[in-house]
Structure formats: C-alpha cells, structure tokens
Amino acid sequence: NAGVMQNPRHLVRRRGQEARLRCSPMKGHSHVYWYRQLPEEGLKFMVYLQKENIIDESGMPKERFSAEFPKEGPSILRIQQVVRGDSAAYFCASSPNEKLFFGSGTQLSVL
C-alpha cells in the first residue's frame, strides 16, 4: 500500500519559468491538501481539493498559483512565472478522516 507519492523530489527553475508539482494520494483517499514550508518555518496550508473540485483555496497566493485534482491522474500544483520567493518545500497530504498522511515533498529551488 503505497503512501502519498510526490514528484519530482527536487525541482530547479529559473525566474520566470513554470513549475509543476505532482501528487498522487494514498489509495482510497479522495482528498488532497497542499502545504508549503518556507526555510526555518512550519508548514502552511495552501489548498484543499477533492476530485474535480477546489474546496478551500484560502491559503493560495492570489496570482501565479493554481491547483487541480482531475478525475483521473495526480493532483497538480502549478506555479507560473516563478520568483526566488517561491523557493520552498511543497508538501501534499491525503486523508481518510482527520489524520493527514504526507508525501516526502518537492523542494523547489528558483535560480
């Protein structure tokens, strides 16, 4: 029973490029959460999705960031025109009920 799978593990982008981060939840879980961890900080909630629906995006920056969880395939967190301040670890988590299981995260580095 595979855990939450995230890829890539490391992603390097130059300023202005696009970053796509993928997350496959645990088998049987249909809820996905994205969190961001800036250096020396705890994780901060970004967005909560169910299949084909965004339930809560209150933690998403208003511009350049978007997320989707299609009927088929992984959840995608997309960051357009990346800036150095986007450098962080991005974690995906899935849940059956009030217990989050996290992936290993994607470390995004913006040069």
Added chain:
Amino acid sequence: AQTVTQSQPEMSVQEAETVTLSCTYDTSESDYYLFWYKQPPSRQMILVIRQEAYKQQNATENRFSVNFQKAAKSFSLKISDSQLGDAAMYFCAYGKGGSEKLVFGKGTKLTVNP
C-alpha cells in the same frame, strides 16, 4: 485566527534520557485536534501522536506521550528513553474538528547526544 507557538527553537537530550517539547495554541473552538509531527532530515512528515480535545486522557504512543492542559491551551510532548533516531524537527499542529486544514508551529529542532 488559530495560532500555534513553539517557544523552543532547539533542544538537546542525552541518549536514554527524557525530554519535553513545549507547545501552546490559541483557539476559540471547542472541537479540535492537536498533533505532533516529526520531520527527519529526509523531510518526510511523520505523525507521532494525536490528541482529541474532548478527551481528558493524555495520548501515548510507546515512548511518546503528551501533557494536554486544555484550560492552559498547552500541549507538550514527552519523549522517554531518547534514541539517536529521535533526532529531528518536531512540529506541533492544530486542526479544527472535521477539517484537515492544520496550523503548524515553527518547530523545535531536537538533537540527541550519544
């Protein structure tokens, strides 16, 4: 808004000894959960222990236990018989009942000395 505060950026303990990590939180909700997560250098977030606010009994998981003081809004983690593998960042987190939208503290870096 809910907040979680971890006042100890770093802690150290001798192998086989006991250490307590502090956490306080602020909320006006009555239905909520509290968590401790461990993050080793591999970056994986590992759930250590979970406490339901409505339960008076403190949660325990093997060598890990909590001291949950609801009135004081305090939720400390005690690690007994510390092992080298316990070295990691430890994050305290709060979640409102029915939601997995967690609020995390800034973490405590635990070093275990042989």
